Amino acid sequence: MRARTAIVCSVADQGVAALTNILVLVTAARLSTVADFARFSAVYLVFTVLLGVSGAYTGQPLVLRRVGGEEVHGGSVEVRGACRSAVAFTLLAAAALGALLAGVCLPLPGATAHALMALGIVLPVVLGQDTMRYAFSTLHLPHLALAGDALRLVCALGALALQPYGTPAARLVTVWGLSALPALLLSAVLLHRGAAGTPLRLKVLLRRGHLGRRFVVEFAVGNATGQLSVLGLGAVGNPLVVGALRGATTLFGPLNVLFTSATGFGPPLLGRLADERSRVRAVATLAAVLAAVAAVWATVLAVLPDPVGRRLLGDTWPTAAALLPATGSQYAAMAVGTCGLLALRMLDPRTTLAIQVVFSLAAVAFLTGGYALGGVPGAAWGLCLGSGCKAVATWTRVARLRRRTAVERAPVSAGAVRPGSGSS
Structure with missing residues (x-):
């Protein structure tokens, strides 16, 4: 497949996956009472966290295996075996975790416990299907991932549309989870055609040096610290800070999809480039493009008529709109x-782990300090400052690694050692 076609299929796949998540929540909201949708949303948040952990542990290390355009660790058979192993590991781990979750929630009373039990039952299906996407991306077959996700979108919306209004949260979770089964089976058949007979090595994913462990810590630090700090400010300070900041960041949801796609599915596409220098230059170009998109998106939001904004966020719109300059600048820095x-x-x-830890904690400090100095707008600019510092740190580290690599690869000049230049 040509690089341009692969990029189009990969971007389309991320769009379909994001659209599925959005439409599932919208459909569930229209089918549920306020209380049931709150339960469904809580369970879906748990799933989102588990999905992020699964992607960090198995998916992201998998897509790094072919950076450089060459099959590593023994050739293409080894790479296909790694994809098969990642999918099998995810299915087994999700089944064990799902059984534990269902078993713990089974004797507990309440609709939320029943919904979590339903999540435990369908967890292998939804996590397994997501890992298939990483496998196809690693194998440079993003069109197969797109086919599976398109089928999942159709099945999920079709199955949920058949449910009556007032459907309990547990039933919605079950229907949503099992609707991914056709996509999982299709993806399994397509992957089996290329990976059948390859070595299945599950112990590799449990070794101490497995990159997934570092990426899980990065995911936890990068996602948890910011959210917990915002909640903390709302608890000890002004509760409006939570709604305002969450409302502003919600408006930039499409950019979050682009950022996730870049880190999760970019390496196989960039691996098609010939050398390290070309790949870094391509990433720098991507950073400029994403930052420009963030700026344009912030401008579009800033000029929205007030009635349109209120239809999007309701009464939260005025406070969120006041934060758009800071949040837009933050997302431009986040792109870089x-x-x-x-x-x-x-x-x-x-x-990457040290940078994530240090600057996630720095962002919390800037958030708190900004709130102390300037209230909610100050908190937003504090988050922007944290993202800007993180961007500078990452590219400074990239430049240092590039210089180190250039020195290590520099050839020794034949003219450096001339006849007769030694001691007489």
């Missing part, structure tokens, strides 16, 4: 920082 992390993943994936 995300691409910097992508470049580091390709150069040396073990260098």
Whole structure:
């Protein structure tokens, strides 16, 4: 498949996956009472966290296996075997975790416990199907991932549309989860055609040096610290800070999809480029493009008529709109920082953890300090400052790694050692 076609299929696949998540929540909201949708949303949040952990542990290390355009660790058979092993590991781990979750929630009373039990039952299906996407991306077959996700979108919306209004949260979770089964089976058949007979090595994913462990920590630090700090400010300070910041970031949801796609599915596409220098330059170009998209999107939101904004966020719109300059600047900085992390993943994936930890904590400090100095707008600018510092740090590290690599690869000049230049 040509690189341009692969990029189009990969971007389309991310769009379909994001659209599925959005439409599932919208459909569930229209089918549920306020209480049942709250339960469904809570369970869906648990699923989102588990999905992120699964992608960090198995998916992201998998897509790094072919950076450089060459099959690593023994050739294409080994790479296909790694994809098969990742899918099998995810299915087994999800089945064990799902059984534990269902078993714990079974004796508990309440509709939320029943919904969590339903999530435990369908967990292998939804996590297994997601890991298939990483496998196809690693094998440079994004059109197969797109086919599976398109089928999942159709099945999910069709199955949910058949449910009556007032459907309990547990039933909605079950229907949503099992609707991914056709996509999982289709993806399994397509993957089996190319990976049948390849070595199945599950113990590799449990070894101490497995990159997935570092990526899980990065995911936890990068996603948990910011959200917990915002909640903390709402608890000890002004509760409006939570709604305002969450409302503003919700408006930039499409950019979050682009950022996730870049780090999760960018390495196989960039691996098609010939050398390290070309890949870093391509990532720098991507950073500029994403930052420009963030700026344009912020401008579009800023000029929205007030009635349109209120239809989007209701009474939260005025406070969220006041934060658009800060949040738009933050997302432009996040675009640069995300691409910097992508470049580091390709150069040396073990260098990203320290940056994530240090600057996630720095963002919390800037958030708190900004709120103390300027209230909610100050908190938003504090988050922007944290993202900007992180972007500078990532690209500074990229430049240092590039210089180190250039020095290591520099050839020794024949003229450096001339006849007669030694001691007499």
